[in-house]
Amino acid sequence: MMQEVLRLQNLQKSFGSVRALKNASLTLKEGEVVALLGDNGAGKSTLIKAISGVFPIDRGDIYVRGEKVSIRSTREAMDLGIETIHQDTSLAPDLSIARNLFLGREPVNLKWLGVFAPLDLAKLRDAASALLKRVGISKKLDADALVSTLSGGERQSIAISRAMQFAAKVIILDEPTNNLGVEETHGVLRFVKEMRAAGHSVLLITHNIHHVFEVADRIVVMRRGEIVAEQTVADTDLLTVESLITGADLSALMKRAQ
Amino acid sequence: MQKSMVQQVMVQQVGTVTAEDGAGHAKAKSSLMRSPQFSSFVILVVLLVVFAVADGNFLSPLNISNMMAFLPELGIIALGMTLLLTAGEFDLSVGAVFALAPVVVMLLVQNAGVDIGVALLAGLLLCIAIGAINGVIVTKIGISSFLVTLSMLLIVRGAALYITQGFPLKSWDQPGFFVTLLAGSFNIGAFRFYTSLWWFIGLSLLAVYVLRYAKLGNWISAIGSNRNAAVARGVPADAVKIWLFIATSVLAGLAGMISAFRISAASPVAGTGYELEVIAMVVVGGTALTGGRGTILGTIVGALMLRAIRNGIVLVGVPGLAYNIFVGVIILAMLILHALLQKNAARS
Ligand SMILES: Nc1ncnc2c1ncn2[C@@H]1O[C@H](COP(=O)(O)OP(=O)(O)OP(=O)(O)O)[C@@H](O)[C@H]1O
Ligand SMILES: [Mg+2]
Numbered sequence: 001m002m003q004e005v006l007r008l009q010n011l012q013k014s015f016g017s018v019r020a021l022k023n024a025s026l027t028l029k030e031g032e033v034v035a036l037l038g039d040n041g042a043g044k045s046t047l048i049k050a051i052s053g054v055f056p057i058d059r060g061d062i063y064v065r066g067e068k069v070s071i072r073s074t075r076e077a078m079d080l081g082i083e084t085i086h087q088d089t090s091l092a093p094d095l096s097i098a099r100n101l102f103l104g105r106e107p108v109n110l111k112w113l114g115v116f117a118p119l120d121l122a123k124l125r126d127a128a129s130a131l132l133k134r135v136g137i138s139k140k141l142d143a144d145a146l147v148s149t150l151s152g153g154e155r156q157s158i159a160i161s162r163a164m165q166f167a168a169k170v171i172i173l174d175e176p177t178n179n180l181g182v183e184e185t186h187g188v189l190r191f192v193k194e195m196r197a198a199g200h201s202v203l204l205i206t207h208n209i210h211h212v213f214e215v216a217d218r219i220v221v222m223r224r225g226e227i228v229a230e231q232t233v234a235d236t237d238l239l240t241v242e243s244l245i246t247g248a249d250l251s252a253l254m255k256r257a258q
Numbered sequence: 259m260q261k262s263m264v265q266q267v268m269v270q271q272v273g274t275v276t277a278e279d280g281a282g283h284a285k286a287k288s289s290l291m292r293s294p295q296f297s298s299f300v301i302l303v304v305l306l307v308v309f310a311v312a313d314g315n316f317l318s319p320l321n322i323s324n325m326m327a328f329l330p331e332l333g334i335i336a337l338g339m340t341l342l343l344t345a346g347e348f349d350l351s352v353g354a355v356f357a358l359a360p361v362v363v364m365l366l367v368q369n370a371g372v373d374i375g376v377a378l379l380a381g382l383l384l385c386i387a388i389g390a391i392n393g394v395i396v397t398k399i400g401i402s403s404f405l406v407t408l409s410m411l412l413i414v415r416g417a418a419l420y421i422t423q424g425f426p427l428k429s430w431d432q433p434g435f436f437v438t439l440l441a442g443s444f445n446i447g448a449f450r451f452y453t454s455l456w457w458f459i460g461l462s463l464l465a466v467y468v469l470r471y472a473k474l475g476n477w478i479s480a481i482g483s484n485r486n487a488a489v490a491r492g493v494p495a496d497a498v499k500i501w502l503f504i505a506t507s508v509l510a511g512l513a514g515m516i517s518a519f520r521i522s523a524a525s526p527v528a529g530t531g532y533e534l535e536v537i538a539m540v541v542v543g544g545t546a547l548t549g550g551r552g553t554i555l556g557t558i559v560g561a562l563m564l565r566a567i568r569n570g571i572v573l574v575g576v577p578g579l580a581y582n583i584f585v586g587v588i589i590l591a592m593l594i595l596h597a598l599l600q601k602n603a604a605r606s
Contacts, residue, residue: 054490075492090490092483094550095476103480104491106473115474118467 002029004066005201006051006082006170011060013046020046021057022225028170033192033202035212035233037245038222044205045086047222048172051203052084053077064169078104081169085159085176093148098128100147101162131161152179160188164195171195172203177211189215209241221245294544294596295556301592302563309570316573319448325569326451327520330458332532333561334513336539337465337554338506343537343545344469344552345502346482347396350407351388352510352536354414356529359385359511360518361418364427374436381511388414389507393500411533418526426525430518440512441519454516461509466554478502482549538585539564542592563592 006028013021020043028034038044050057053074062069064080071077077084091100099106107124108117128143147155156179163171173192177185192202192215204216212219213233221229221244229244309316335352342348359381366377392410396403430437442453469475480488481495489495510529518524541547542563543556564585571584 052490073492074490075494078492084490086486086490090484090487092480092487092550094483094546095479099476099480103476103488104493106476108473113472115477116468116472118471119473119476121471 002031004028005030005064006203007063007066008047008051009061009063011047011050011062012058013050013055014058019225021050024060024222024225024227026220026227028201028203030201031196031199032218033196033204033216035216035219036203036205036222037207037209037212037219037241039245041224042222043225044222045174046225048084048174048203048205049086051077051170052082052086052172054086075104078166078168082172083163083166083168083170084172084174085156085163086174090159091147091155094146096144096146097132097141097150097158098124098143100158101128101131101143101165105166127165131165132158153181153184156180157184157187160191164191168200170201170203172205174205175207176204177206177208185211209238212241213238223247293553294599295553295559297595297599298543298556298559298563298592301595302559302566305563305566305570305588309566309574313570313573316570319450321569321573323450325565326449326455328569329561329565330452330454331513331517332536332539332565333458333558334454334461334516335506335510335532335536336557336561337461338502338509339536340540340543340545340552340554340557341465341469341478342499342502342506343540343547344482344549345478345499346485346549347403347499347502348407348537348547349389349392349403349503349506349510350533351392351410351414352506353529353532354411354418355385355388355507355510356514356517356532357524357526358414358418359514360524360528361422361427361526363515364430364518364524365421367432368427368430374432374434378436378515381515382508385507385511386504389504390500392507393503396503397496397499415526415530422526424526426523428523430522430524437519440516452516452520454520457512457516462554462558469552469554474498479550479552482546482552484550535564538589542589544596563588 004027006026008024008026011021011024012019022043024043024047026034026036026047036044036047049055051062051071053071053076056072062071064082069076069080071080071082074084092103095103102124107120107127109120110117125143132141132143141150141154141158147158150158156176160173160176163173173188176188180188189211192204195202196215196217204212206212216233218230218232219236219241220227221241223245228247231240231244306316315321335356339349339352362384363374363377363381366372366380367374372380388410392403392407395401395406439453440457443450444453445451469478477488477493477495477498480491480493481498485495514524514529517528537547539560540557541560543553543558543560545552545556567585567588568581571581572578576584
C-alpha cells in the first residue's frame with residue numbers, strides 16, 4: 001500500500017548528561033502527515049535535528065525509502081529530500097527575502113565557477129515573487145526587502161515557502177504556527193494538506209492539538225526522550241491525546257469528577 | 259564648479275553599484291541616501307574639501323601621489339578584513355603578517371640564496387598556513403577570533419623579531435620581474451603611481467563581485483547574519499570562514515611585500531598597529547562589526563578617508579603627537595553617525 005519513506009530506529013542522543021533521545025523509533029509513509037507531540041523538553045526538536053543533519057546521532061539507524069543512510073550534514077539531508085523548518089528562526093535577517101529563499105541553492109550563471117559563480121539575480125527575484133504569491137502571504141511582500149524588516153509571522157511564512165519550492169519528499173515543520181496570525185496559521189495548515197495531496201510526507205511538531213486533528217493522519221507522542229504512544233487520529237480523541245502528552249490519565253480524572 | 263561635477267559623477271558611480279541587485283532606480287536612490295557607505299562618502303568629500311582649503315599642497319600632484327602610494331597597502335588588507343567581518347569574524351594578526359612575509363622572503367633570498375620566485379612562493383605558503391591555523395582553531399575548536407588572532411599576532415610578530423634579531427634587513431637591491439610587478443611605478447603627467455594601485459583596484463573589483471554578485475557572497479553574508487540558518491541550508495560555514503581567514507592573511511602578506519619592495523627594505527616592526535587601523539577603515543565604511551552587513555565600496559571610502567586624515571592633519575599642522583586624537587575623534591564621529599542613520603532607517 002503506502003510506501004515507507006522514512007524510518008527511524010532506536011535513535012539515541014545525549015548532550016552531556018542530558019539524554020535528549022533515549023530510544024526513538026518512528027516510521028513515516030508516503031503522503032502521510034504525522035504529528036509529533038510532547039511537552040516542552042520532550043525531545044521533539046532534538047529528534048528532527050538529528051534527521052535533518054544538524055548534529056549526528058549517538059546511536060541508531062535512519063532509513064530513507066528502505067535504504068539505510070547516514071546523515072552527517074544538513075546538505076546531505078536536503079539531498080535525500082528532507083527539508084526542515086526549524087523552531088528557532090531559520091532565516092538570515094540581513095539578507096533579502098529572495099536571497100533567503102534560495103540560500104544554499106542559489107540559481108547561478110556560469111555554474112563551472114563554483115562558489116564564485118554569479119547569482120542569476122533576475123531568476124532569483126522572479127522565482128521569489130512567484131513563490132510569495134503562491135503561499136498567499138496576506139501582505140504583499142517585496143522579494144528585495146530585508147528579512148530584518150519582517151514580522152515574526154512573515155518570517156515563518158517565508159521559511160515555509162522555502163521548504164515548498166524544492167519539492168522535498170519529507171517536510172519537517174517544528175512548531176510552524178508559532179507567532180502566526182489567524183490567516184497565516186490557516187495558510188500553513190492548508191499548505192500541509194496540499195503537500196499531503198501531492199504525495200509528500202509531513203512531520204509536524206506542534207503544541208496545538210486542534211491543528212493535529214485538522215491535518216494529521218497519525219500522532220506520535222514523546223515524553224522525556226522516548227516515544228510513548230502512537231495512534232491514528234481517527235481512532236483517538238482530544239482528551240486521550242492530552243493525557244498521553246502529560247502522562248496523567250485525564251479521561252479517568254474526568255470520569256471521576258463526573 | 260568643476261569639483262561639484264566630479265562629486266556628481268562619483269555619487270552616481272557609487273549609486274549604480276550600490277543599487278540593491280539592480281532594483282528600481284528610484285528605490286535604489288532613496289536607499290542609497292541612507293546607506294552607510296553614502297554617508298561615509300559625503301564625509302570623505304567634506305574632509306577632502308576642508309584639507310584642500312586649509313592647505314594648498316593637499317591636492318598637489320606630489321601629495322596625491324604620496325597618498326596613492328600608501329593607500330593600497332592598508333586598503334588591500336581591508337578588503338580581506340571586510341569579507342571576514344561580514345562573515346562575523348576578524349583578524350588581529352594582519353599587521354604582524356604584513357611584517358613577517360617580506361622578512362621571510364627577503365631573508366631567503368639574501369641569506370640563503372633562494373630564487374626570488376621560490377622565496378615568494380614560500381612566503382605565500384606561510385601566509386596560507388597562518389590563515390588556515392587561525393580559521394581552523396576559530397571554527398573547529400570554537401575559540402573567538404579575537405583571542406585566536408591576538409595570540410597569532412604575538413606569535414607572528416615574535417617570529418619576525420626573532421629571525422631578524424630585531425633589526426631591519428639590509429636594503430633590497432635586486433630589481434626584477436616580481437619587484438616591478440608588485441612595486442613598479444609609472445608617471446601620468448605630474449603624478450607618480452605605483453603598480454600597487456592596480457592591485458588594489460583589481461582586488462577591489464573582485465571583492466565587490468564576490469560579496470555582491472557571487473554565490474559565495476550570499477553565503478558570507480548569511481553566515482555573519484545567522485550562522486545556524488546558513489548551516490541549516492547546507493552552507494559550509496566553517497570552510498567559508500577558514501578560506502576567508504586564509505584570504506585575509508594572504509592579502510596582508512601581499513601588502514607587506516608591496517610595501518617592502520616599494521621602500522626596498524623589510525623590517526620586523528613594519529605594520530605595527532595596522533590591524534586596528536584596517537578594522538577602523540572597514541567599520542568607518544559601514545561594515546557591521548557584528549557580521550551580516552558588509553560593503554566593499556564603504557571600505558574603499560574608509561581607506562581613502564583614513565589615508566586622507568593621516569595625511570591632511572600633518573599638512574594642516576596638527577602636531578605629530580596629536581594625530582591619533584584626531585583620528586580617534588573622527589572615527590568615533592563616523593560610527594555615531596552610522597548608528598544614528600541605522601536607527602532612523604529602522605524607524606521609518
Ligand atoms: N544543544 C543542546 N545542548 C544541551 N541540551 C540540549 C540541547 N538541545 C536540547 N537539549 C536538551 O534536550 C532536551 C530536549 O530538548 P528539545 O529541544 O528536543 O525539546 P522539545 O521537545 O523540542 O521542546 P519544546 O516543545 O520546548 O520545543 C531538553 O532537556 C533540552 O534542554
Ligand atoms: Mg522544540
